[in-house]
Amino acid sequence: MSARPKLRLVVLISGRGSNLQAILDQAASGELPVAIAAVISNRPGVQGLERARQAGVPASELDHRQFPDRPAFEAALIELIDRHRPDLVVLAGFMRVLTPRFTDHYLGRLLNIHPSLLPKFRGLHTHERAIAAGETEHGASIHFVTAELDGGPVIVQARVPVLPGDDPDTLAARVLEQEHRLYPQAIRWFAEGRLHLKGEQVWFDGRPLPGPLRLADVIDGL
């Protein structure tokens, strides 16, 4: 048994929470050495909150519409998150733009999953845009969050083919399946102390990462 205490995780969501579910499942099975301290949604009543409660994890709502502006919402969000003393905060389908005040506060301990092969297709409607652009490959990325929207250093990516006849929904489903493997893997590395942000650079196993890791290489042990 490792003497390392379990990583304390706070997960931020805005909706369905299928990535949250993948993290909850791996934490419950012991594959992921984390303690999920809290799940917080900026949208009341979403499915992800129910998933957290089913797993016995404290779930709270902080409705951004109840605040006069973005800084006021973020100040309350920081206070709520920090009550749980997280080692790592993960954005799992959290659909709010964050200001530097927030991203600086958690710099180096804030991860996001984005449904594209960053730096391609930052922002919304990534599957639709990948198809429209005629991409033959698409995927998802895990990155450290910095002040630049979807612009922080990328840690690991999962790739899927874009197939003839794909529409945004079929492509999204193919990507999502990979997302559910991708996020737990990145969190595991962080929990094991293998992953760090130094300046604008991702460090992995004590070395600067020349480019994003590829999930297939990691899983297949290449």
Ligand code: GAR
């Ligand atoms: C996921 O596809 C995630 O990559 C995406 O939202 C979905 C959330 O699904 N995130 C973003 O677009 C962030 N800009 P989930 O709630 O079922 O995990």
